Amino acid sequence: MKSPSRRASLQAEIASELEPGERLVWTGHPDARAVFxxxxxxxxxxxxxxxxxxxxxxxxxxxxxxxxxxxxxxxxPGVAALMARRTIYGLTDRRAMILSKSIGHRALSSVDLSAADKRVETLQGEGGGGTVLFVSGLAPRRRYTDYTGKFGFWDVPDAAQVAAVVQNELDRRRG
Incomplete structure (x- = not known):
């Protein structure tokens, strides 16, 4: 489990990436144990x-x-789990962001929600966890994108709940 201070630090970092007027809707992180x-x-x-x-x-x-x-x-597996511990997901009213940090490296991946699919896809993992995919048509080589070009939040511990939050935000945006 991620320590509260580490998680708060990552949340503050993702909040610092917000554009003027952008509102943070949800933050989460991958389950390092599931990644392992x-x-x-x-x-x-x-x-x-x-x-x-x-x-x-x-x-x-x-x-x-x-x-x-x-x-x-x-x-x-250990290195991947450590990297997952230093990753945070953010959903705003405009885009989805994934911030990952490791020693000497910081990467922010961001996708505009105007390119999102109509329906959120959930790939169930074990224990309620899984992957939530919601933007298609991206380059498969892009980070946090599967081989078909779908972008999303990988290995979240509560995939159904995250999918509902993302779907609600997409529906709200479409009016």
Missing amino acids: RKLLWLIWVGGPVVAIAAWFARDFLVAQFAVLAGLALLLG
């Missing part, structure tokens, strides 16, 4: 890679690289 569990398979792949490659690493250079790749796989 989703990537747990990397540990099951990385462990055997490290174990087998380490056996040959003394004699073969390629095995040394395989050990490094395996270690990266082992660390992947």
Whole structure:
């Protein structure tokens, strides 16, 4: 769980990104535990890679690289969970924002709600969590966009509630 001071700090940062007259409707964050569990398979792949490659690493250079790749796989879920702890989502009356921070890096992704779909799509995860997608047609390489070009809030702990908040805001905007 995110500490109140860290969450307040991230919320203050996202509030500082608001344009004049823009109103913050909702803030949330990804569930770091869900992110970790989703990537747990990397540990099951990385462990055997490290174990087998380490056996040959003394004699073969390629095995040394395989050990490094395996270690990266082992660390992947933990690093992703740490990054999720430093990410906050914001929905305003004009746009959706995702602010992520890590050591020496700060990224703000923002999408204007005028480009939003008519209906919010929810991809259910475990325990009521999931992903809420609501803007289509973006470049699939864009951050927080899936392979089809849909943008949204990933791995939120209460996906149905977040989807309702986003849908209400989109309906309010359309009048």
